[in-house]
Amino acid sequence: MGSIGLSFGVLGMAPSQAASAVTCTGWEHANYDDATGSVSKAGHMKVGPYAACDDVEYLAVATNVYYWCYAVNDYGNTWTYARIKGTSTQGWISDGSLTNGGSHYPCRGQRAPRLPESLQSAQAPAAAQVRTAK
Numbered sequence: 674m675g676s677i678g679l680s681f682g683v684l685g686m687a688p689s690q691a692a693s694a695v696t697c698t699g700w701e702h703a704n705y706d707d708a709t710g711s712v713s714k715a716g717h718m719k720v721g722p723y724a725a726c727d728d729v730e731y732l733a734v735a736t737n738v739y740y741w742c743y744a745v746n747d748y749g750n751t752w753t754y755a756r757i758k759g760t761s762t763q764g765w766i767s768d769g770s771l772t773n774g775g776s777h778y779p780c781r782g783q784r785a786p787r788l789p790e791s792l793q794s795a796q797a798p799a800a801a802q803v804r805t806a807k
Contacts (some may be wrong), residue, residue: 694747697721700765702754705778706740709758713772714717718764722752729764730757742780744769 697720706727712735717728722744732738743751744765751768753775768775 687779695721695723695725697723697726700744700754700780702742702744702780704741704777705780706742708740708773708776710738710740710753710755710773710775712736712738712766712770714770716767716770718755718757718762718766719752720764722746722750722765723748724767726765730762732757732766732770738766739770740778742778743789744775744780751775 700721715734716732718730718732719726720729721727723746738753738755739758741754741756743753745751752765752773753768754763755766755769755776756763761801766775
């Protein structure tokens, strides 16, 4: 009887443990992508790549966004970090809510191209052009 009660207690704790495992802050992101998209399923832009994270802004269907990069959360779901067109509002959007599936550039481990040391000072403006040209 004691083990049944213990099992029930552990099962009863699982949802709160899962909720505490969600990390909404500290996710790396940068503007690696120059692609755009639009919202296909209305919902909220989030502060982190989980549905349980706080809302940033409500996104209506057809809201246009600029993609930055994507991340895969602990549940295996992909989320794109983006900025709403015509605003400075940024946050995470589930890729399932975007018309073309979101960004194709990963947020983690991605680095901007770097010129050799001998060319960095002489070619600084060109380096910025290399990063944006695809």
